[in-house]
Amino acid sequence: MNEGEEKFGSIYFAVLGAVALAFGVAELIASAGEGFTWGILDSSGASDPLFLPWKAIILISVGFFYLSSVKDFGEVHQLAKAVMASIMIWIVAGMAIWSRIAGSIPGEETWFNSLEGFLASYAPPYCPEMFLLPFSLVIVYYVLKEGETGK
Amino acid sequence: MRLRAQVKKEVVKVPLSVDERWDLIENISKQTVEFGAYKHTLKDAIAELTVKPLTGIPVAIAVIYGFWSFFCDFAGTLFTDGFMVKIFDEHWLPWLQSVFPGGLRNSFYALMVDAGHLEEGILVASDNCFEAFGVLTSGLFIVFGVVLWAILAFYLIFAILEDIGYLPRLAVLVDTVLHKIGLHGYAIVPTFLSLGCNVPGVTATRPLETRKQRFMMMTLLAIFVPCGAQIGIMQDLVPELMGWIFLTLAIGYLGFGFILNKIVPGKSPELIMDVPPYQMPTLRNIGRKLWIRTSGFLLVAVPFVLLGCLIVGLMYLTGAMDWLAAVFGPLLMVWFGVPSETVAPLIAGFLRKDLAVGVLGGLMAQGIMTTFQVFTSVILLCIYFPCLATFALMIKEENWKELLGSLASLVAMVFVYGGLIHLVGIILGVA
Amino acid sequence: MKILLMGHPNVGKSVFFNRLTGAKVFESNYPGTTVDFMKGWMRLEGEDVELIDVPGAFSLEPKDRAEEVAVKMLAENRDSVVVCVLDASKVERGLYLALEIIERGYPVVVALNMWDIAEDKNIRIDVEKLERILGVPVVPTTAISGEGFKELVSKIKEAAPVKIEGVIESASAVSAAASAGKEGGGESAAVS
Numbered sequence: 001m002n003e004g005e006e007k008f009g010s011i012y013f014a015v016l017g018a019v020a021l022a023f024g025v026a027e028l029i030a031s032a033g034e035g036f037t038w039g040i041l042d043s044s045g046a047s048d049p050l051f052l053p054w055k056a057i058i059l060i061s062v063g064f065f066y067l068s069s070v071k072d073f074g075e076v077h078q079l080a081k082a083v084m085a086s087i088m089i090w091i092v093a094g095m096a097i098w099s100r101i102a103g104s105i106p107g108e109e110t111w112f113n114s115l116e117g118f119l120a121s122y123a124p125p126y127c128p129e130m131f132l133l134p135f136s137l138v139i140v141y142y143v144l145k146e147g148e149t150g151k
Numbered sequence: 152m153r154l155r156a157q158v159k160k161e162v163v164k165v166p167l168s169v170d171e172r173w174d175l176i177e178n179i180s181k182q183t184v185e186f187g188a189y190k191h192t193l194k195d196a197i198a199e200l201t202v203k204p205l206t207g208i209p210v211a212i213a214v215i216y217g218f219w220s221f222f223c224d225f226a227g228t229l230f231t232d233g234f235m236v237k238i239f240d241e242h243w244l245p246w247l248q249s250v251f252p253g254g255l256r257n258s259f260y261a262l263m264v265d266a267g268h269l270e271e272g273i274l275v276a277s278d279n280c281f282e283a284f285g286v287l288t289s290g291l292f293i294v295f296g297v298v299l300w301a302i303l304a305f306y307l308i309f310a311i312l313e314d315i316g317y318l319p320r321l322a323v324l325v326d327t328v329l330h331k332i333g334l335h336g337y338a339i340v341p342t343f344l345s346l347g348c349n350v351p352g353v354t355a356t357r358p359l360e361t362r363k364q365r366f367m368m369m370t371l372l373a374i375f376v377p378c379g380a381q382i383g384i385m386q387d388l389v390p391e392l393m394g395w396i397f398l399t400l401a402i403g404y405l406g407f408g409f410i411l412n413k414i415v416p417g418k419s420p421e422l423i424m425d426v427p428p429y430q431m432p433t434l435r436n437i438g439r440k441l442w443i444r445t446s447g448f449l450l451v452a453v454p455f456v457l458l459g460c461l462i463v464g465l466m467y468l469t470g471a472m473d474w475l476a477a478v479f480g481p482l483l484m485v486w487f488g489v490p491s492e493t494v495a496p497l498i499a500g501f502l503r504k505d506l507a508v509g510v511l512g513g514l515m516a517q518g519i520m521t522t523f524q525v526f527t528s529v530i531l532l533c534i535y536f537p538c539l540a541t542f543a544l545m546i547k548e549e550n551w552k553e554l555l556g557s558l559a560s561l562v563a564m565v566f567v568y569g570g571l572i573h574l575v576g577i578i579l580g581v582a
Numbered sequence: 583m584k585i586l587l588m589g590h591p592n593v594g595k596s597v598f599f600n601r602l603t604g605a606k607v608f609e610s611n612y613p614g615t616t617v618d619f620m621k622g623w624m625r626l627e628g629e630d631v632e633l634i635d636v637p638g639a640f641s642l643e644p645k646d647r648a649e650e651v652a653v654k655m656l657a658e659n660r661d662s663v664v665v666c667v668l669d670a671s672k673v674e675r676g677l678y679l680a681l682e683i684i685e686r687g688y689p690v691v692v693a694l695n696m697w698d699i700a701e702d703k704n705i706r707i708d709v710e711k712l713e714r715i716l717g718v719p720v721v722p723t724t725a726i727s728g729e730g731f732k733e734l735v736s737k738i739k740e741a742a743p744v745k746i747e748g749v750i751e752s753a754s755a756v757s758a759a760a761s762a763g764k765e766g767g768g769e770s771a772a773v774s
Binding site (some may be wrong): 051054055057058061065076077079080081083084087088091092094095098099102103105106111143146147 | 190191192193195196197199200201206209210212213214216217219220221224225228229232233234237
Binding site for chain 2 (some may be wrong): 600601603622625630674678681682685698700701702704705706709715716726727730731732747749750753754
């Protein structure tokens with residue numbers, strides 16, 4: 001990657017890391033109670049309250065991984081931390097989405113859900129990791145870049 | 152100074168002088184060592200992150216989190232609650248109740264379809280497959296309605312983690328912790344496998360090097376690791392207690408492992424694992440593993456569950472269960488703090504743990520147990536005896552001395568740990 | 583048969599030792615000294631083999647107590663296989679000790695430990711060539727992640743004493759071949 005890309009990545013993931021860290025801390029505090037809702041952001045989501053503190057720990061780690069990667073971002077070991085953080089987001093967000101898919105297919109009384117019911121399962125509010133998911137995908141660009149220059 | 156003198160005396164003849172040796176080294180290194188030639192790839196760097204504790208532990212938490220939530224949603228939300236409960240409770244059970252010859256008071260009907268239960272002194276038909284307790288209702292529901300999906304979800308994730316190459320790295324990561332209880336990182340492989348089914352878990356202890364290690368591992372697996380079938384059905388019955396159940400079992404696993412390590416004679420040398428580089432799993436490989444393991448599970452589970460259902464049903468019908476409850480009831484009540492009816496699931500548990508939890512579910516539906524009693528019963532079911540298939544395998548794998556040892560530690564464990572849980576319950580005021 | 587683990591101080595030898603022996607290890611004191619060393623067992627093709635973590639030494643010309651003990655332990659265990667642990671990013675220094683042990687006629691397996699760190703420092707070592715020159719098994723390892731250990735253990739039985747003259751000969755033969763042919767090395771390289 002060139003200097004501009006490296007600089008952009010470094011700033012971008014610093015911001016993303018700070019946001020992930022903030023989400024994680026908020027979830028950890030909220031996990032003592034019922035979770036928090038803030039507009040379309042909802043930490044409790046559909047999943048089990050038992051998961052909340054663990055999810056919070058993961059998001060906090062994601063934040064630290066991103067933040068520690070920004071110095072000398074182009075270096076492969078630094079980049080690896082950001083990649084790992086993104087993979088961790090993909091795991092938690094992927095499971096949040098999977099949870100919605102699993103809940104959306106069968107209906108309450110009928111075999112399968114109605115179309116409205118199916119679509120309603122995907123309506124907001126969303127949990128923090130789902131917000132982080134699209135932003136974390138930027139890492140794919142850097143991984144591809146690294147693959148080119150690595151050879 | 153005596154030592155130095157001795158060393159001096161021993162004149163070792165070495166062919167090379169210091170300078171000659173350095174020349175040779177220079178010659179060798181010139182030919183074999185290149186500086187600035189190698190660069191770590193992203194894959195190398197990621198592999199490094201996953202084994203260093205500081206970064207590896209958060210990654211492991213994320214992986215296990217993913218594992219567990221996939222398991223719950225796949226088996227619980229989608230298949231069992233989404234479809235299977237409907238099929239079995241709303242269609243299969245009413246249909247059988249209407250077409251099967253005999254009726255509530257007929258013994259054969261009670262064994263096969265629905266034993267019914269007493270409601271204010273009147274025998275009424277059951278409305279769900281946990282309570283009905285017939286071979287064709289509860290038996291089939293437990294295997295195909297609940298457990299099959301849990302097993303499928305479990306082995307799918309397990310195969311993916313195995314094929315990516317994450318599993319040996321997780322083993323390396325937990326190696327140090329497990330050394331404290333005389334086991335090695337490799338122990339997570341049989342432990343994880345046992346979370347699917349204890350039978351392949353016990354088989355996976357074969358690579359362990361010494362009899363001590365195998366004995367310890369098998370005993371710990373048989374006592375403290377609930378199988379996927381059991382987990383699936385517990386998740387269905389008491390989802391809110393799962394965290395406590397796992398915590399209690401994990402404490403038992405580590406604590407008892409520590410004690411066993413101290414009292415069992417023998418060595419426990421390291422098991423050296425191959426740590427392959429990370430790679431993309433292939434669909435074919437995963438499919439094959441999934442098929443072999445799941446079909447292997449069904450072959451063991453189906454006959455045992457159906458047979459177990461029949462035996463428990465017969466014991467109820469002949470009054471043997473009431474007799475056992477009367478005999479063991481006081482012991483259960485006083486020592487473990489659970490009602491005498493718990494005898495029934497404990498009997499079923501000799502055959503299958505999932506069936507046992509199912510029987511417990513039937514008792515819970517009658518509302519005769521407090522939450523803490525349910526919790527204690529579930530733990531007791533886990534630890535008091537391995538299921539018949541696991542036990543048969545242990546007979547094959549251990550010699551009689553070890554088998555007796557396993558059984559002795561089992562009995563001791565049940566009483567100590569079960570009593571301890573009751574005691575903690577009393578202290579906390581929840582028992 | 584015993585296995586002696588030898589190498590410089592700070593080549594990750596204690597982690598290395600733990601990877602091989604596992605949980606039950608004993609720390610002993612070498613009689614008459616304040617030098618401690620570790621002892622444990624490892625499993626080699628179904629047999630229990632004693633593994634001794636010899637105190638770190640830079641060479642076999644002792645300059646301190648620990649090195650004296652190392653030399654003595656080596657002399658006491660004539661029938662053992664020596665696993666010589668080298669820091670892969672400082673191969674030259676480690677080879678000095680390895681050659682000294684080879685010269686004394688011990689069967690040696692060379693472990694290029696901290697391989698990951700050598701890679702970090704952009705160092706590449708031609709393991710096959712090194713193996714050919716030395717005539718003993720050479721295995722890259724990373725003690726922290728456990729990489730290479732399976733291979734290392736499988737090579738212990740292959741270890742056999744080699745003549746140092748053979749090493750010198752093959753070193754120059756390979757080097758001659760390298761300067762003669764463009765590709766260098768190749769199958770024709772002499773092995774002692």
